[in-house]
Amino acid sequence: MEEFRQEEITSALIRLIRKKKEALGRPVRLMEVCGTHTMTVYRYGLKPLLEEAGVDLLAGPGCPVCITPDDYHEIIIDLLTKRPKTIVATFGDMTRVPTAKGSLQTAVPAPFSRLKIIYSPVEALDLAQENPDCEVIFFGAGFETTIPSIAFTVKEARARGLKNFSLLAACWLIPPPLRAILESGEVAIDGFLYPGHVSTIIGSKPYRFIAEEFKIPGAITGFEPNDVLLGINSVLDQMLEVRPEVAIEYRRVVSASGNPRALALMAEVFEVKDAFWRGLGLIPQSGLGLKKEYHEFDTLKRFSLQLSPSEKSFNPGCRCGLVLRGLLRPPECPLFGRLCRPESPYGPCMVSYEGACLIHFKYGQKWS
């Protein structure tokens, strides 16, 4: 693994990138779709090196905590605070997202109800088994990377015969918002760095429309610093040769057709639906809901609830939506570092470990 972090290789790649950028002779702006890429770029100090080389990186919508709209959180907060004997199980970052009803962490649970932070979806099933007199609700958020394990959890709930388990699915697909961003024409993007882990599942084909319809180059890449630089190098090659494609610079795990078993599992449990994203609004065929055969495990159906998406964020002045669309950089937000800080976040981009604002706060402050 260390070779993907070696300083000699890093500086050689940066030199190569600078040369290619000069040969292009114009500014280059790439979007890294995934929050984990943002993290790598900042954490390893690549951001200033790339800026010097003339390559501007823009964080994309690839953070499930950030793009899940407030209404999901409000539904789950209501269940936790109003319904006795309810256990809400979810991933850590989801508990800190601020809404009009507070956050899961600040909410006071109803009698005999509680919040449980889990690290793996299957833990929610164990909770349901250990607490037969409680309703266990798994608030599962994720992209294609996480969705197969959420799908497995639902299947396993049936296999275990659980009657007190349900899922509030905040499950999102990565390619549709990229189309939405390109079709909006709000931001000029010369190329994409596609997420390595999502692509392990879906392969490279689902991004092809970007190269074919929009003629924009891109590369799937891994999460080590030199992986990211290899990806950028590939995008620059495509720009120089004017041959946009979806290159795979992460061959050690990604193939063109993805992981068929994981895809089959997803398709067995979930169906694709139009979904509302924070900042990006309604995007056709961009989310997943449980199939009819699994409705008994659907929190919304089980408790007769409905999502009520809205363009508005509860926090007046919160600009997370603009950050997610690539229209605003974290430090350009007037709240950044002042009203909105990691210890008291005003919007989800300052909550999540993959959130552009938290990453910028932790790793991107300018030294002089």
Add this chain to the structure above:
Amino acid sequence: MRDFISRHIVPNFDNSILRELLDASHLPGGLAFTTDSYVVDPIFFPGGDIGSLSVNGTVNDLVVSGARPEFISLALIIEEGLAWDDLERILASISRAAAEAGVHIVTGDTKVVRRGQADKIYINTSGVGRIIARPNLEAVVPGDNLIVTGPVGEHSLAILIARGDFGFEASVKSDCAPLTFLLPLWQREVRWMRDITRGGLATILCELAEKLPYSILIEEKKIPLSPPVQAVSEFLGIDPLYLACEGRAAILAPASRSEEILAYLQAHPLGREAAIIGQIEDRIGRAGELLLRTKTGGLRLLEPLTTELLPRIC
């Protein structure tokens, strides 16, 4: 936490000794005085327990403020129902730790509270030591070296894993230990020492940088990490620079004495993996900044810890 102390504690009790906000207060008459409460969960963890922690934590605060620890008080708050065996085990561990650190427990108190009003056992210890040196930040010059006495982050991770939330096991043991072996270094022109506790290496160095008219540059490559800490923190996405230790310190020393200090540390079992990790700078960054040169040669600013990674680690 620092904000809380400077906003709510200091103004209410303001005096010249408190205002210094040292790890241990230097009293008139050559004595140093400190206190700490321990609420760690779980009370037993690989490499230590709440008993040894409550002695070492207080001993280490005295050592890094330039005092030889001598006397300690011991106050126990016990939840009704704590097993006798557990209590005996903790007391034996306190006794062993005190002997190892060369301190005497000279006063104490015990309270029992109803079930649910405390969690098993909480301990407060206060310590008195004799001042042998004063940290001297005025003498700091560019080129002074920063030394850590061993791999960082083991205590936090040992606690994290011992809580069992992750459902995996790893051979990470807490580094909980007395730092009394550092005392002789005060005779070798050491300018400053700090035990690497809450907020980890990055936070304590940020606090040091704030007090200096220079910046600090540290090298990621040179910071010692044990293989399990490296693997587990990578796996969990945790930055080991923000993980607490309970038996490691950072030391600031003149370049001319650094090699000698390093050799002394490496000759001691608790300092075998000591390393020089960076230096005081006036060519890069602004006064008060802490900079990290990453493994890939990039440079970035380090900020103090903002959100508590884990409550109740000590």
